[in-house]
Amino acid sequence: MPANLYALxxxxxxxxxxxLGVSLKHVPPFLLTGVALLTGSVLALPVVLRDRTQWKIARATLALGVYGLFGFHFLLFIALRHAPPVEANLVNYLWPLLIVVLAPLLLKDVRLRTVHVAAALLGFAGAAIAILGSGGDSVSPDGGSWGYIPALGSALIWASYSLLTKxxxxxxxxxxxxxxxxxGVLSLLCHWALESAxxxxxxxxxxxAVMGLGPLGAAFFLWDKALKQGDARQIGILSYLTPLGSTALLMLVSGRALTWSIGLAAVMIISAALLGTRAK
Incomplete structure (x- = not known):
């Protein structure tokens, strides 16, 4: 299967x-993440039971994996608690752009061309229009804006994790x-230490279970396949389809009509994806 299909x-x-997060908003975030990640890890068991060497990996590799999966969610939840959720989410979606611009710095034999930068910026602009145009609570829970720092940190973690797996x-x-x-175990420990039962x-x-088997389970396996086989610059640009699809689906589920901003964002992000993936 082509790498871009794994990414999609x-x-x-x-x-x-x-x-899914809206439906489970009453569940403490670290409890939600811990249970979902543990559920998603079950998908690997059939392979591991047949060949236990599948989990015999270098400590540095395991550390990188935990850095990516746990570190990303840890900082994102801190950001959502201490910064306006809509804007914090937008800052977090800098990770596709960071994948594109960091690729030549972290990977050998990868050069950044103008077309990749242009496509990444066009995609981020489309994501911004999709998220901000959907509306939302723009009041910070504690009246501060320092929560944007962990939001940026979570974006940097996911981008660097994605590239460093190579x-x-x-x-x-x-x-x-x-x-x-x-x-998942670390997330549950955070729940025990920081959240109410x-x-x-x-x-x-x-x-x-649906969240664990899907977005916090199978998605990570597909993402790893995509990164192993594909061009990180193209995959980063394709990733802007995530905030577009997520925002559009959320509006449909909540009964809100799709707006002009979603249509404009779709045109911009799809154009960015076509521009980026056709670049040699």
Whole structure:
């Protein structure tokens, strides 16, 4: 399967995340992340049970995986608590742009051309229009703006993790399950230390299972396949379809009519994707 199809599969699953998150907004965020990541790690078990060497990876590789999966969510949740959610989410979606611009710095034999930068900027502009045009709460919970720093940090973590997986010793995609397992345990420890206990209903568990098997499970495996086989610059540009699809789906689920901003954002992001993926 072409790498871009793996990337589009991950992106399609990530578009579900915001809608699922709204349905589970009463669940403490670290509890939600911990349960979902542990559920997603189960997807690797059939492979690992057949071949236990799939999880025998270098410590540096495991550290990188936990840095990516746990570090990204940890800083993102801090940002959403201390900065306006809509704007913090927009800052977080700098990660596709960072993948494009950091690729020549972190990867050998990768050069950045003007067309890649132009496509990345066009995609980010489209993402900004999609997110800000959808409206939302722009009042910071604590009246401050320092929460933008962890939002930027989470974007930097995901971009650097995505690129550095090509720098560490080769590891099987099944190892993503180990990343999720360790990250899930750390998230549950954060829940125990920082959040109040919560009682979950049967529907909550069902939605958590869907989130774990999809956006916080299968998506990571597909993303790893895409990064191993594809061009990081093209994949980064394609990733702007995530905020577009996520915002559009969220508006449909909440019963809000799609606006001109979504249409304009779609044209800009699809144009950016076509421009970036056709570049040699």
């Amino acid at each position: 599969g991950a992106i399609a699953l990530w578009t579900l995340l915001a809608s 720098r560490v010793p080769a590891f099987p995609t099944a190892a993503i399950g180990l990343f999720g397992l360790v990250s 919560a009682v979950l209903s049967a529907q909550d568990w069902l939605l958590l």
